[in-house]
Amino acid sequence: MNASSENIQQARTAEDLTKEIEVARADGTSTHAVLETSDRVLARVTDGIYREPSSALRELVSNAYDADATNVTISTDLPRFHRISVSDNGAGMDEAGVANLILHIGGSVKRTSAGAALHVVNDQDPNLSPGGRPLIGKIGIGLFSVAQLTRHFQIITKRVGNRYRLIADVTLHTYTEEEVEQAGDEETFKTGDVEIWGVEAEDVNAHGTDIVLLDLRDQARNILRSRELWIQLSEDTDEVSRDELGPAAVRPTYHIGEVDPETERFIKNSAEYPWESTDSPQDKMQKLHRRVLDEESKTSNPEIRRSLDNYLEMIWWLALSIPLPYICKHPFELSGEDGVQVFKLGNGRHSRAEDVDLESEQTIASQVSSLSAHIRSSDTFDVFIDGVKLARPLTFEGKQESTHAIERPLIFVGSCSPDLTRIPEDQRGGDLSFDAYIFWRPKIVPKEHNGVLVRIHGASGTLFDETFMSYQVSELTRLRQITAEIFVNKGLESALNIDRESFNYSHPHYQILTRWLHQALRQFANKHKALAQTARQRRRTYEQERQRSKIIERAVDEWKHRYPDEEFELPEVEFVDSDSQAESRRRETDRIVFVASAVLPDSSDRSSTDVRKEKARAVALTLASYGLLDNLPYDEQQRLIHAIIDIFDL
């Protein structure tokens, strides 16, 4: 069966189910449907494929984004975690939409013409939502993503203008490997059951979808409750040898407390939130971020996993992975006032990073015009979880408490839209276009923000890759000081694996992106080395100046001690190159004059010669203060000072 005939077959089936739901709604009864797939891969993923609960929530929020929602509210019954609901005010679904979702529960019709008929994509461009947003979802396992959290969930949905809501109660089936292996080629796999009802709605203008996850799996619940951690912490208080248990569990600084698993009703350990309950949703996110950064005052290398429990950590990662504004400002909106040094990355193999000078009110985007296109500031997308308004917990502060030679953070920005027209279309993988930044500061806080994060249309399941896409050059220290993001505006989606948390490394887009990043890192490293060298030189000069002035100040103090009434003027000490010059200067002035080579021991280091010259000057002045040079011939004076400097040099 080719792709188009398969689509027709699916469309027909969805049509049948649509009619059944319509009839059942009119009769006040429910429709039952069996979830099936002919895909062995999908049959295997009905038990979930993610490592973290946040992944499933990320997928649900992404669906809401694609449905043009402007508000998504995630409510959990924390700290119990039996139930999680994700409510959005997006377009919602009618019978056809629900039928399609049910029949393709393990995939997506987004970016297809079928998607346009179901109002899930734009009429003009199937890559956009009906409201014009670049779609996030395409690759992925659709609603099967919730399987990580539960095998029972409800979809409550309504489209504007409809006088009814639809409710689908879905239970998922678990497939064993044996069942999948033993099935024949033509066999379909039952992946679940669904009951669908329609109920009357008076609020004709309401629209949106709630996904209510019920009866959360024990495993998911225990992760969200940080159960393992609390068990370890309680064991640590017992008299058990530390050697038997391994490294001690660390109580995170901020946590939601521990619910008593026996009663499910009482709190065993009280919560320690990073915010006050009366704080606004925005302030809660700000404080969560700030408190983690503040951990730097307690530990040299703050980590999210040590600062936050699993639930708060989930909030953090969720905020990083979905299309949201930054907690303060987008890195391309940094201005001259923000105290960050800006450089523009080139796209050529031998390009060098160029300085970008910003006036106080100029932003990076205003000076590097290619970057501004993807900042969709007018697009509202608010996501709340249990009263916290999510925002990307990344800031790019200019101030830094550090002894590093480079005193200000650096940001390297670039963009790339490679011309792929000469590549045959079937190998091209579509167009590719992206913007990026590399942000450097002496220490990245929290530690987990070190790496490169790739966003496709604002969303990322991969989070920070600390290998920088397997960058092999030995730049370990420098790489540990980088946070980077790549904003992909076009392409790369087909390089995502179905969990959307990893890439297919062999995809041409991924290879191009990798190459670009590695070139950018080289540009960064070269510039950084040069800046560091200049800064070190500047610092050394400054230090020497400081040292020299301290040496001479000491000798002056001694002169003043000897002649407190200023009856004698402080003599000047001069160094010349030859005996004849010395003789002539002694005749012309009342200065103390020495031949430099006679006083100073040999040295190839010019900077140390400067310091030693200052020391010789100070020694001469001090000896003169006590009149010890007066009775010595000039060559003896020079020899004496040479001997003193030489002794201190040894």
Add this chain to the structure above:
Amino acid sequence: MGEESDNDGLLEGVYQAPQHSSILEKTFQSWHLPRKHWLRINQWCAHTSRLVRDIRREKDIECLRYFSLPGDDLLDVRTLHGVCKREKLPLIALGLNSRMQNPEVQTETNLSLNEVRSLDWVSAECDVLPDRLEHVANADSVAFRRMREFGPFDVVNLDLCESFASAEPGESGSYYTALNRIIDLQLVRRCPWLLFLTTRADRDTVNPETMKRLMRSVNDNISESEDFGIYLSENMSISLDDVRAAIDHEDGWPNDSFHSGFGLGLAKWLLRLGAGYDPPIDVELVDCSGYRVQGGQGIDMLSLVFRVRAQFSEATDSYGLIPVDQNKGRDSSGEMSALGKRVVDGIANLLDVDRHLCADHTVCDKAKEQMKKILKEARYPVEEYDAWVSNRQQSNQCA
């Protein structure tokens, strides 16, 4: 421990078979009668409107925080939305409903939450927890912790089906301790707040020992203030000896006005309890209505509205640099007495809602239509509503 039980531990929670939930069949209940909706509008909404306007005179208000014990249809939230819409004020509601443990009730609550969150002035943050009010009595309970995260509240609505006073005095995990915990949570509020308390008020549902203690609070007031005793006796047509008798004998208060005695005792107990908090709170009875749920002649249900305000003390400048504001400061004896008299006024003039609606068909019909509108929003078969109401009215005379 045998191997079998060890295995049980390993397997626990791993193999969970998901069960489908179904939709709850919608049947009318006593809280769907017009009188209850009349109270929702004329008590709850009216006082909430007044509170919002009063707070706005003092400060800006960003949202209305509301705590209640809603049914799975969230009728209270749907009704209160009318106030929020008029006042252009988002409503953030937190509810407790222990029936949510039932999967059908859970589904119905999910659906109702979806509906109310779609209303213009209801926040998406609204939530219902599957807990009982009594759980709040324990400061370590999940329910109380969640309340603390949502609160403090502008309105606390304890709409009980049973009696607030059914437990023995001193019983842990009772409504008394839960209310105490809630008040404690509310003490940080500088603005007034409302406490709606709906409770059974018949002799069969009120704990006799508790009733005696409530009467003692009345008697203590009489002992402290002769005026109060006279005022009570005159306005409630009861002798002071009868009040004293009620302290000693569980059937001391006359049967036909037991609800009044209970209401009086409850309001006085709250008033005196309020004085003990830090800061002390004024608990003013601002509305008192009653009706019948058991079909008897006497009122057996009270619907009370208290307006509560913490009394933060003003700094006293003993050096007299700050001029003394004669209108400020709290004359506790006088004010207590005024609040006490208001309790008597409220109980003595208690509105019999059943009779009120029976006497005025226009009012009753209006309440019925308003109820139907809300019920329709909550997907009840409203075409059957009139017949159901008539049937109830015939069996209860007045409903």
